[in-house]
Amino acid sequence: MADKMSSSSSIVLALLLPLFYGILLAPSFIAATLDTAPATLLQVKSGFTDPNGVLSGWSPESDVCTWHGVTCLTGKGIATGLNLSGYGLSGTISPAIAGLVSVESIDLSSNSLTGEIPPEIGTMQSLTTLLLHSNLLTGAIPPELGGLKSLKVLRIGNNRLHGEIPPELGDCSELETIGLAFCQLIGAIPHQIGNLKQLQQLVLDNNSLTGGLPEQLAGCANLRVLSVADNKLDGMIPSSIGSMSSLQSLNLANNLFSGEIPPEIGNLSGLTYLNLLGNCLTGGIPEELNRLNKLEIMDLSKNNLRGEIGAISALKLKNLKFLVLSENLLEGTIPEGLCSGNGNSSLENLFLAGNNLGGGIDALLSCTSLQSIDVSNNSFTGEIPPAIDRLSDLVNLALHNNSFTGVLPLQIGNLSNLEVLSLYHNGLTGGIPPEIGRLGNLKILFLYENEMTGVIPDEITNCTSLEEVDFFGNHFHGRIPEMIGNLKNLTVLQLRQNDLSGPIPASIGDCRRLQALALADNRLSGELPESFGRLAELSIVTLYNNSLEGTLPESLFDLKNLTVINFSHNRFAGAVMPLLGSSSLTVLALTNNSFSGVIPAAVARSKGMIRLQLAGNRLAGAIRAELGELTELKILDLSNNNFSGDIPPELSNCSRLTHLNLDGNSLTGAVPSWLGELRSLGELDISSNTFTGGIPVELGGCSGLLKLSLSDNRLSGSIPPEIGKLTSLNVLNLQKNGFTGVIPPELRRCNKLYELRLSENSLQGPIPPEIGQLPELQVILDLSGNNLSGEIPASIGDLVKLERLNLSSNRLNGEIPHSLMKLTSLHILNLSDNLLSGAIPAALSSFPAASFAGNADLCGAPVTSSPSSCGAAVRRRLPGAEVSVIVAAIAVVSAAVCVALLYIMVRMWSNWRAVAAVSSSDGEESSSAVAKGGGKWCAGAGAGEGKYWKVGEEKYSSASSSPESAGAGDRKPAS
Template sequence: MTSKQCSFVLLVLALSLFLCILVVPVCLATPATAPATLLQVKSSLTDPEGVLSGWSPEADVCSWHGITCSLPGEGIVTGLNFSGYGLSGVIPPAIGGLVSVEFIDLSSNSLSGSIPPELGMLENLKVLLLFSNSLTGTVPPELGLLKNLKVLRIGDNRLHGEIPPQLGNCTELETLGLAYGQLNGTIPAELGNLKHLQQLVLDNNTLTGGIPEQLAGCASLQLLSVADNMLQGSIPSFIGSLGDLRSLNLANNQLTDDIPAEIGNLSGLTYLNLLGNSLTGSIPGELNRLSQLQVLDLSGNNISGKIIISASRLKNLKYLVLSGNLLEGAIPDDLCAEESSLENLFLADNKLGGGIEGLLNCVTLQSIDVSNNSFTGAIPPGIDKLSSLVNLALHNNSLTGALPPQIGNLTNLEILSLFHNGLTGTIPPEIGRLQKLKLLFLYENQMSGTIPDEITNCTSLEEVDFFGNHFHGSIPDKIGNLKNLAVLQLRQNDLSGPIPASLGDCRSLQALALADNRFSGELPDTFGQLTEISVITLYNNSLEGPLPESLSGLKNLTVINFSHNRFTGSVVPLLGSSSLSVLALTGNSFSGVIPAAVAQSSDMVRLQLGGNRFTGAIPAQLGNLKHLHMLDLSSNDLSGNIPVELSNCTALTHLKLDGNGLTGGVPAWLGSLRSLGELDLSSNALTGGIPVDLGNCSELLKLSLSDNHLSGSIPQEIGSLTSLNVLNLDKNRLTGAIPPALRQCNKLYELRLSENSLEGPIPPELGQLPELQVILDLSRNRLSGEIPESLGNLVKLERLNLSSNQLHGPIPSSLLQLTSLHILNLSDNLLSGSVPAALSTFPAESFTGNNELCGAPLPTCRGSSSGRLPGTEVAAIVAGIAVVSAVVCVTLLYTMLRVWSNWRAVSVCSSDNEEDSHGNKRGGKWGAADGKYWKVGSPPASSAEEKHSSGSETSVLHGNSKEVGAGAAKS
């Protein structure tokens, strides 16, 4: 080596040494600079609990709360643990300066902002936990630079965008958690490079596409969870090659096709969840090889066939969930065995049938749900073999028979749901042994008998529902023992007697439904103790008397329905709650004025006070009920005008004020109630015209203004109510014509305009109401003209009343098309002609009072036989006869004239040239007398002479047919 070369080498070594001297202090400076960097991180955070308050430059950084160092005294920061400290703020880019850090845990805080890409500079980082914050933005691709990273959990944030494929470069990664975010796109194929990956958790995002085949490279996977995304395609068969897989969760995606049999190769699998996809085919028998399986959930798919899962082979199986499929057949005998561990069996919402005796082998079962199937037969007495049973749901099947008394031996039972079956018999008193029972649902069966007193021993009961059975008798007197009872539903039975006062001791009661029974007597004063109650429904009973004042203390009431009882007095005790949404008191005998306090609850949506004895005016305060949907004050003795304040109730859908004594006009502001579906102001004393503004109520289904004193014409704007089903304007003083615009109300099925003074013709447009069915009543008006043929188009019409008008002309034959018609009244008009035969089945009263109308069922038309024909056919026959008769007459007259003309010519010629016996001609002339022809100069022959006279002297026109024939022959 030359001296120059040696010099160069020495120079390079010197420079290298110099650089090392410069660099080493930087590397070794980390302990010195770490406190400053950490304080910079702290400055970006809000620390409400003060956990970082001890961080001070004067103190050793390794003593700071949440900081971990490699070795005491060296000051090299290797870990940050601030999990669950309630920190907020952002993660600053300065965190990228902590180059020696191996562990960062900022999880379970309230951090916001994005994940700084500077984290990619922490080449020593092995664990990064940022989950359960409020971080936004995307997953930085720079995280793919962390070659030593083993755990990355940044889920449960608001991260969006795609999963960066660069994460496939973190080849040491063992756990990747990106669940509960807003990530989209596909699962990167590059993740298949993560040979050491044991846990891949991508749940609850919006990932699409299929499960990439490249994941087969993740041979160390133990947990694969991609549930609650939008993944499509089939389940790849390579999953069966992931021999270390312990948990597979593909639930709630859009996966299709069959379950691959290869899953049966995962001998170590303990958890398999495929629920909520669109999987088809049958359950593969290979699943019975998964001997370690503890949870199998295939629910919510389209799997068909029979149940082939054998818990006797899957000895570790605790949860079997097959609900919501298309499975059929019976419960297999080998589903359970005494050596099985099955604790929870869910087979609801399938097409399974047969008996349920096969369940009795599952002695370890704690929960059974086989609801919404077609199981038949009785509940077996051996049900008590399932002594560990906590939940039993057999509802919505076709089970019959009685509830066996052995049910009382299931002393661990908390839920017994048997509703909507065909169970009969009584409730066994043994049910009182179920001290842990919380929910008892027997509704919609055919059970009968009394409610046993023993039920009051079930002191854990929270909900009891016996709706829709045939129970009779009274409510047990000791019902007050059920201190935890929150819901008591006894509606639609045959219970009677008074409501026991002890019910007031059920102070946890929130909902009480005793409607549709035969309860009587007054409400007990103890009801005032039910301070938690929010719903009371007592309608359709025989309860009576005034309401106890104690009810005013029930401040949590939201729904009260006491309709159709015999309550009297004031309603004020019911108005103690300011949270009422429903107050229904229809059909009682409450009296007095309607208190303004009914409007104190701004949440009121239904106020039904119809059918009582309320007097006075409608309270203006009702206008404060901005959310009111139904207001029913009908059939009372209310008076005065309809208050304008009701115009503020813009959410109204039903307004019923009929059957009162209200005066004034129909308010124009009703047209501003655009949600109104029913408006009934009938049977009042309203005057004036029908406001055109009602045409703005485009949602109106029923409009009834009948039985008032309304005048003027029917507004054309009513035709704008294209949703209208019922229009009733009868019994008023309306005038003018029926507006043709009504044809636009093409959903009308009931139209009543009777007892007014309407005039003019019936608009043919009414025949364009295709849904008109219940009735068309135009009677008792002044309508004129003919009945329109178009009414025959109303083929659904059941009742037609056009009586007491001035209609004339025939009954149109088109009415024969009204095949649904069963009531017809055309009486007291000016109709004429005959009744069409097809209408003769209606009584005579349907046609009387039309003097020109005839035919069955009215008297027979003149000149007609007993076999009646329709008017058009009679006219055709008469016309035909007339034509034929005319032809015959003309032909006969023509023939006679020809005969007469020929005879006269021959006869005259014969007479003028007649010869005597000597061969001499004798001349002569003919004359006429008394209708007979005779020769001049000779007197007329007598009758006797005529009979013997010669042909030339015989009277042709006066003779009989033989004489005419003889004369003709001679001529």
């Protein structure tokens, strides 16, 4: 018995000894923790940069539990938490942080920390919360974090972390929250995440994750939030997602998911948020979604869903507030049963934009809780229902880009909460009802691109909350409301392209917040009011195509925020200086007014100027060298003024120029060679000046040039072959100069030309056949008024798109090639005043006789009144080889005839006169004609009898209609 007791005592002692040792050692452990925590924290601090000095109180001399951001176990002096969130810290996280073995929570979020997450953190077995999100951390997520067996919250997103999500995170069995959003993570979602039975939130948004949703996620039975939006996930949405019964929020937006929406989602009875927007989902909307009676937000937009929207019922989804089905392929009408109309529906926001829906919108009148309606970009028809005011809570109404007709109902004025009314691009008619003035909260009113008429009601100026008004492209007439200045919050006023008249109201100056004013394309008159100068925030003002006049108010110089000014096509006069107060101008367009004086040097203050268009005024003097300071300039149009002198070399600094138009001035000097350095130039027009010299070969460097017009100058020399380098050229106009030499065959390389004008020069030589290699030539080919010689090349017939051909007033000879018959688009032809001969091809007979005038040796319609004989001769025209054979045969026959005649004269002397007459008509005439050789030969109506005559040496009468009259006898001078 004693032995048994002794044995039992030994066992008890063995069990209790470790406990006794633990009790004995605990104070020393606590002491060690107390001793090492300050030193460890100071090591951590040494890795930080602390610009705000929030850690300045961390000192070995003070109690660690009093240090800023340190939390201690009450009464024990043990550091259990470190919270330095949002203190503006930078630097790195020291690996020494792992020495804080008693710390349960670390929050270093919302700073500017860099470097990598120390893998040593994975040894901190007490850690339950790790918050490092919203920093600048880089590198991969350490797989060592999988060793944090007590970890419940891991939020390290909104950093620059890359690589894959380590599957080791699936070993953190206590994890409840994983936040890895807004990083640069790649690869698949590890299926090991499905092992986390306690997981409640998985947020992986805004990465580059690929693959599908792992089926194993269904093992996360407690998951409430699953958000993987804005990745590259693909495949089908697994039906197993319907077994995640705790799910409250499901966000799969902006991925590449395909297939149909699994109806099993309808099993998620606790779901309040469903977002599947921006995927590649197909099929219809499952009716099972109506079982989600707690759902508040459903967004299925930007997919390829088909069918009708009748599957969704706000009657069943009693808590649904947002229904977003925009940008799908849905069709049909809005179902009558979408809402009940008895107030049971909670639907507040309905977005159906960008589908193929049609019919009317009366069914929406039952959704009395609606605050926002967007059914834009569909095919809805009919009128806006007058009972629209039943939706008394309506804040936003967007019906634009449909086919609504009729008038804007006056009941619209009862929607007192309305802030946005967007009805543009429909077929609305009638006027704006004065009742619109009751919409005191209205901020945006878009009625543009309709067929509305009438005057703009004065009552609109009672809508004092208005910020943007756009009536572009209607038929409003009358005056701009005199009290427009009441709209103190107005930032945009767009009234362009109507029929408004009268002056601009002086009260416009009271719209002090106005940033964009567009009154162009109307019939406004009068002068600009002085009050314009009070629009200090004005950035864009377009008044073009009106009848405004007078000089500009000096007060405009005070508008320092102006970026775009377009006053073109008015009657303004005087100086342009008042428009140059801003140094931020990007566009200054004053084309076709009566501005005078010189270009002020102040124009160069706007270094960001992109377009400077001063064409069609009375500006004079030299072109300012200061324009060369506008290095961002793309369009410079100074055409049709009175500028003189040279083109200033400083313009070579404007290397971004795409359009340079200086035509219609009195500029002199040579065409600058530096123009070839403007590599972006697409249009160069310096025509109608008095430039001299030749075309600089450097222009061949403007490889993107589309239009080159040097016409109507005093240029000379030859056309350089470098023109052929302008392979993008559409228009080449060199007419009315003094160019000599030949047309360079290199022009064939300009195979995008659709307009070529080289007329009224002194070009010589033949028309190069290569000109037929310009397949896009369409508008005109004009080579008239030169000294070109030779034949018209047959290759011109390959210009099948050509509409106008002018080769007049040259020295072209030979026949008109039959290939011109292929020019089926040709409607103007001028071959007059050349040396052409032969028959006019029948296909060209529809052109007037003037097209062929001045060519003495042409025959056939429309030149002669009897084209049939010329036409018959042409049909019998033989090739040169056959003519040679015939000539030889005739010579042999003639010799034989002579011998026969001699014999006959001996035998029948009495009949020699008759025989001689026959010989003269049938032999000598033919022989003499053939012997003359070089002309063009035509077969007449008597060709069957072997009779030929020459055309070209003499002119034959076109009055005779008998075949014989065109023969060797009865010649008459041309009348």
